[in-house]
Amino acid sequence: MVGKADTRMQLLGEWYSKLQQIATKLNAISRKYDVSFEQFLVIEQIIEEERKSPSELAVFFKTSLPAVSRKLNLLQSKRLVYKIRGEQDDQRLMRVNATPEGIETYESIKAELLTWDAQLKDHDINLMAMVNHTLEHAN
Incomplete structure (x- = not known):
């Protein structure tokens, strides 16, 4: 007999x-x-949610500023985002924007994801909803 823990x-x-x-x-x-996909999610936050500072991204992704900086540097090397320094006369402050290529890449991936999402079965959607619910309560 299989137990509840098993x-x-x-x-x-x-x-x-x-x-x-x-x-x-x-x-x-x-x-x-x-x-x-993780890089796509960073670009999504910059474009859709207007999280433009590394600290906003770090809070959202529940990670460190150095980890966000690495992600942004990689996206910048791919010419998908660019950094703006010195807003408000403080060179330490940095904002990030998507480049036209970054926006195009984001839109292309988003379109494919929406097509794929339309093909998902109800049990896959239910699984994702359950995972979200479980993770909200676990944290």
């Missing part, structure tokens, strides 16, 4: 496997445009 462990394994499949698909879509 069933939960099996569900965790299945849950993790399904999440890996989804992550693989998201990265495959974004890789067509030479960015990771």
Whole structure:
């Protein structure tokens, strides 16, 4: 007889496997445009949510400023974002904007994601909703 703990462990394994499949698909879509899905999410925050400072991005992604700086430097080297220094007469302050190429890349990936999303099955959508709910309560 399988115990309750064994069933939960099996569900965790299945849950993790399904999440890996989804992550693989998201990265495959974004890789067509030479960015990771994580990089796409950074560009999305800059464009859609107008999170323009590294500190705003660090808070949103729950990560450190050095980690955000590395991500922004990589996106800048790909010419998808650019940095603006010295607003408000303080050279320490930096803002980030998407370049026209960054906006085009973002829009292309977003269009593919929306097409893929339309093909998802109800149980995949339910899984994502459950993951969101679980993570909100776990943190």
